[in-house]
Amino acid sequence: MADTNRQWRLAKRPEGTPGEDVFEFVEADVPDPGPGEALVRTIYLSVDPYMRGRMDGTSGYADAWGVDDPLEGGVVGEVVESNGAGFEAGDIVTGNMEWADYSTAPGTALQSVNPDLAPVSTALGVLGMPGRTAYFGTREVANVQAGDTFVVTGAAGAVGSVAGQIAELTGARAVGFAGSDEKVAFVEDELGFDRCINYETTDDYRAALDEAAPDGVDAYFDNVGGPITDAVFTRLNLDARVAVCGQISMYNATELPTGPRKLRHLISTRATVEGFLVSDFAPRFSEATEQLAEWVQSGDVQYRETVTEGLESAPDAFLGLFEGENIGKQLVRVGDE
DSSP states (O other): OOSEEEEEEEOSOOSSSOOGGGEEEEEEEOOOOOTTEEEEEEEEEEOOTTHHHHHHTOOSSSOOOOTTSBOEEEEEEEEEEEESSSOOTTOEEEEEEESBSEEEEEGGGOEEOOTTTSOGGGGGTTTSHHHHHHHHIIIIISOOOTTOEEEESSTTBTTHHHHHHHHHHHTOEEEEEESSHHHHHIIIIISOOSEEEETTSOSOHHHHHHHHOTTOEEEEEESSOHHHHHHHHTTEEEEEEEEEOOOGGGTTOSSOOOOOOOTHHHHHHOOEEEEOOGGGGGGGHHHHHHHHHHHHHHTSSOOOEEEEESGGGHHHHHHHGGGTOOSBEEEEEOSOO
């Protein structure tokens, strides 16, 4: 075990798009686990768009980080020492911990990871929070049915890529939006979506939807917001369902633009719009993980991970989310498995 613990802290609150000066890399002592806690060596660290709201307190559902506080995120790691936490040294666990080489966490906040089920990194992706978000958002909130036309934004990302595949498995027709030709090819050729629209090269989202979804939209999984969502609202069918999961297109905006008025479309379509958090379904997490693992093992659900090497690269990996640099789940590999 190392003598020092490298750690990322929030140096200041960002205004607009965060820069490198928002992050501070420090060294501290390796912490000792308190009663009921475990000391965990980080193997993989997750960076996610929702963390932007924790930097300045605009999330609305996740507590703000304090300036000079350690940054936190999903971690897969190895238990180094257990102080009555219910784990043994060498166990692989996942939980919310610091952007650091080592963290302590209560045993009650950690879950075991089975390395025989799938690569341990998937506990932060397809078999973790993003996969469960896709599972419940598609099946419960958007209530996708066989024969539906299902549209999802961020289709090449950790959540959208899984959501579209679940819709296809349900018997729906999946249409995605993604930000490059490479991502479009991934979504259509590897994931099996019926169509994917490159929003970077498309000037008219409504016309693109008319071509890709000529029968309209029955269910919409919104990860992005902005002009794409404005366009989708004009193509909703009668009794359509909209699951609002994220609005990444506006997370760094200093002034929110006033877009086309969308709510009038809900009157004629009687559509339902529902925001949700995956934590709403916490009592059923094991259900989602078991089903997703079965689909992954059978090959019915494909996934991809973009892995950045080294704890020192964590800010770059995080900032790259807002530039669309990742395909699938963005991870940082901090230590050896």
